[in-house]
Structures are given as structure tokens and as C-alpha cells.
Amino acid sequence: MKRSIVVISSVLCILAACSSPGRVLEESIIGRWVNVDGYEIEFLPDGKGHFPGFEETIESSDFLYQIIDDTHVVIEYFGVEYTIEIVVQWDTLIWIDKLGEVEYSRVE
Numbered sequence: 001m002k003r004s005i006v007v008i009s010s011v012l013c014i015l016a017a018c019s020s021p022g023r024v025l026e027e028s029i030i031g032r033w034v035n036v037d038g039y040e041i042e043f044l045p046d047g048k049g050h051f052p053g054f055e056e057t058i059e060s061s062d063f064l065y066q067i068i069d070d071t072h073v074v075i076e077y078f079g080v081e082y083t084i085e086i087v088v089q090w091d092t093l094i095w096i097d098k099l100g101e102v103e104y105s106r107v108e
Contacts, residue, residue: 024070025067025070025071025073025086025088026067028088029043029067029073029086029088029093030043030044030045031043031106031107032106032107033093033104033105033106033107034104034105034107035102035103035104035105036103038054038055039051039054039058040052040054040107041095041104043065047064047065047066048062048063048064048065049062049063049064049065049075050062050063051063061077061078063075063076063077064076068083071085071086071087072084072085072086073086082097084096084097085097091105091106092104092105092106093105093106
């Protein structure tokens with residue numbers, strides 16, 4: 001019995017060590033996303049991202065991002081940091097900030 005408890009505790013410790021905060025978001029956020037208005041955002045695996053230009057209203061620009069937990073990302077855009085809540089469900093990314101929610105779909 002004591003041996004079973006030790007084995008189970010060891011397995012739980014290994015699983016906890018492997019599942020660092022934001023790991024799921026880190027993997028699911030990667031890719032290009034577009035919303036219903038046609039605005040795009042791209043997250044690259046190296047902590048960089050890109051906003052492609054849009055109809056002469058938004059200039060193409062890059063940003064840096066850092067995942068801080070399972071649902072929050074800090075985006076550095078033109079030297080200013082913004083904390084954004086991001087939820088990814090299958091091929092849908094929901095961007096939540098103080099202005100509200102915007103839903104994006106994954107671009108294949």
C-alpha cells in the first residue's frame with residue numbers, strides 16, 4: 001500500500017512539473033487568425049507576432065508576446081504592454097480586453 005502511494009505521488013509530481021502555466025495556450029495560440037471584419041493576427045512560436053495591414057486603415061506591424069498563465073498574454077506593441085485574455089477553443093480564438101470580446105477563426 002505504501003509503495004502504491006509513493007508511485008502515485010511520483011507520477012503526480014512528474015505531471016505537475018510537465019504542465020507549466022500557459023503550456024496549452026502556448027501550443028494552441030500558434031497560427032494565423034481572422035475575425036469577421038477581416039482583421040488578422042498571427043502568433044509565431046518564438047514569442048513574436050504580426051498584424052498584417054488591413055485596407056489602408058491598419059499598417060502592417062509586428063509585436064512581441066509572452067504567455068503569463070493559462071488564459072493571459074502580455075503583448076508588447078510599439079513599446080506599450082497590454083495584458084489580454086485569450087481563450088482558444090478548437091479553431092476559435094476569443095480575444096478579451098477592456099473594450100470587449102472579439103472572436104477570430106483559425107486560417108488554414
